[in-house]
Amino acid sequence: MPAVEVENLRRLYGTREALGGITFTVSRREIFGLLGPNGGGKTTLFKILSTLMRPTSGNVRVFGHDLASESHAVRRRLGVVFQHPSLDPKLTVMENLQHHGHLYGLWGRALRSQAQALLNRLGLGDRVSDLVETLSGGLQRRTELAKALLHRPDLLLLDEPSTGLDPGARRDFDDYLDYLREQDGVTILLTTHILEEAERCDRVGILQQGKLVAVGAPDDLKEKIGGDVVVIHAQDPEGLQTKIRERFGCEVALVDGTLRMERPRGHEFVREVVDAFPGEVRSVTFGKPTLEDVFIHLTGHRFLSEGTAGGDGS
Amino acid sequence: MKDRVLPVATLLWREVVRFLRQRSRLVGAFAQPLVFWFLLGAGLSASFRPPGAPEGTRYVEYSYPGIIALVLLFTAIFATISTVEDRREGFLQGVLVAPVPRWSIVMGQALGGATLALLQGVLLLPLAPFAGISLTPLSLLSVVAVMSLVSFSLTSLGLMIAWRMDSIQGFHAIMNLILIPMWLLSGAFFPSSGVPPWLAWVMRLDPLTYGMAALRRCLYLETPAAVGKVPPLVPSLLITVAFCVLTFLVATVAARRSTA
Incomplete structure (x- = not known):
């Protein structure tokens, strides 16, 4: 059974079609990247996959559970890293993780030691009692990741994970995702508008104006150009x-x-x-050829031609 | 059971910790009503003669329960207004993707906001002697109980609005058009006796009127003659409880819709 099955997914905002019938699957232990310019439909797809929005039509199954009718079961197995921080800046690193753990039924000493171990692993072991607002952007991002992993999700969703990270921090972050997949068998689905980040995924889906114009391993996609x-x-x-x-x-x-x-x-x-x-x-x-060439080949547009710096689009 | 209670408790606790770490909120929700009270008391004491009350009730005394309600209202609003931003790009995003039923999220928020409002309201109780009201242990307890109910209903009312909104821009209009008039017409500011009949009807329909009435009845629990003409205690309490339940249910429905 695949980790994620998306079948003919559509989402309308009024009459505007943000997603126009999307179908793809993500295998277990795969790192799958949704690549596309802002406004291409990534954020909408991300919201649907993270159970925050209902599709207009179509089906999504996560580890065999239907997203619409079994959202509780899906949520249990989901870890989500949002583009905008979901940490409370007025709380300490540990307090943020504790609150999060309580939402998943974890508590007491077991929760504390689990959180501490995870923070140590992510190199945050000595910052547990610091207020989140005093951490650097990179460390906040790592705290965010720790929060999403605390309840040991099987599927990790990341929305533009490398936004605001310098190249060094981005590499660390990517290495850690590899580690998670290898060690813990976590399936990872991320959205990105950065080509280098997409290159590192096992498979990439290219999203343009609400349509999935190609799905495949980066090398296979480039091969097609020849x-x-x-x-x-x-x-x-x-x-x-x-x-x-x-x-x-x-x-x-x-x-x-x-x-x-x-x-x-x-x-x-x-x-x-x-x-x-x-x-x-x-x-x-x-x-x-690079993934950018693939994108041009498929759409006739340059990847970054329409003012895609910053913003989150829809 | 643990899965239900733990999220409620953790959301409540988070509100309290945040609040205590943001001193400016504490001052804002507390100082403004006090200034109102002082100025209104000084300005209106000469012309104010509440009908039905014993001779010599001063406006400072009449408006004291009203100022308590205003503190509760302001704190409840501040506690709920953050919901709008919080769910778009803050802590609530993570809460909404967790396997937690929507009602327990709203319950945690409502209890959290109500706790803050209650804390602020209790800070006003030592000022009762300045209003000429002497509290006994029993009346103090009953006042705190009524304040809890009113706080919960006002916080749920705030959540009911906040969960429907996409930005906080519209909140000010709602506050000025609905929440402040609701307070003004609850008997907090002037009694219903002596107003035109249509206004008396509006006041009778204002759910906060009964929270105010219960508060007045409890403040004067042992000297009922001094309370003036307000609705009786038991119906007032029942209506206040019903208001709590209704606002909470509507807020839960709004929370469900917003993530659908």
Whole structure:
């Protein structure tokens, strides 16, 4: 039985369709990333999966439990790390964890020692009595994670987990997710708009305008493009686009004023283009496809073209 | 059973700890009504002659229970207004995804808010002699009991509104249009005797009127003659309890809807 089964999930806000019929599954012990620009439907999907919102139609099963009719059973097995902190800044680290434990029926000395052990493991052992508001952003994030793990969930949901983390802290965080999956067999589902973070997932679902445009391992998705991706900046992009099409008979996409094409042997192709149209090419880059190339290939848009810095969209 | 009680207790306890760590809230909900009381007492004492009360009841004395109700109201509002933000980007997010029935979340919040209101209200009781009211142990106990009921109903009323709102912008309008008039018309500020008949009817429909009446009856438990014309104790208590139950149920339904 898979950890998560999502079947034809739709969600409308009034008449606007935030999710338009989404289907995918997440296997046990998998790290699954939902990648997409803000406004793509990630937050809506996250709210539904974390039992905070009902879908307009469609089914979700978590470890075989129906999300709509057995939400209590689903909640027991769910650990959630929200994008906005869910810690009480006026309480200490330990107090936050204690309150959380009480909600899951844990209490007393057993709860305290379980919380202490988890905090030690996360390197927060000496900050247990500090007020959360006095911790740095990275440490608050780790406290948040400790809180979500306290009741030993089987499925961990993380909404934009690396927001506000510096690269070092982000790497630590990712390593810890790997550890959780290896040691505790936790299934991890996260949302992200950061390509590097998606690269680290076992499988990625790309969400664009409420539709899942691709699902697969990052390498498999890139494989589909095949060969190299060549990007050309030109004096006259439209003109050159036509000329390259006529001369080489290949598909040339114009994305944000640059020409993009997928070629089996990129280095040879670059030389041929530069020789064929001297003076017209301003600069050329080529390389193995990235998830960004996959995204462009599937949607015709650059990943970060629509003002995607910050904000949480819906 | 443990699964039901523990969440209620932990949410209640959290409210109290937070409150004690935020001194400004304590001062805000307490100082403002006191200033009101002092100014109203000084300004209205010459013109105020409550009908039906013994000669010489001063406005400071008449408005004392009203000021207690105002402290309860303000504290209940402050305690519930945080719910709006808290569930969008705060501690409540985590509570809502936990395997906890919605009613016990609302119960924890309502008891927490009511406890804070009660704490603030009790701080006013030592001022009773300044109002010319002498409390006996029995009347003190009954006053605290009534204050608990009124606190719980006002907190649940606040939650009923807060769980329906997406932002705190609209809360001020509701406070000025509903909550403050509810207090004004409860007999806290002026007695119903001597007002036009239509206003007397509005006052009779105000659920807080009966909380106020019960409070007055208990303050003068052993000198009933001094209380003036207010509804009798037992019906007032029953209506106040009914108001508690109703607001709590509606708040629970609102909490259920908001996460659906």
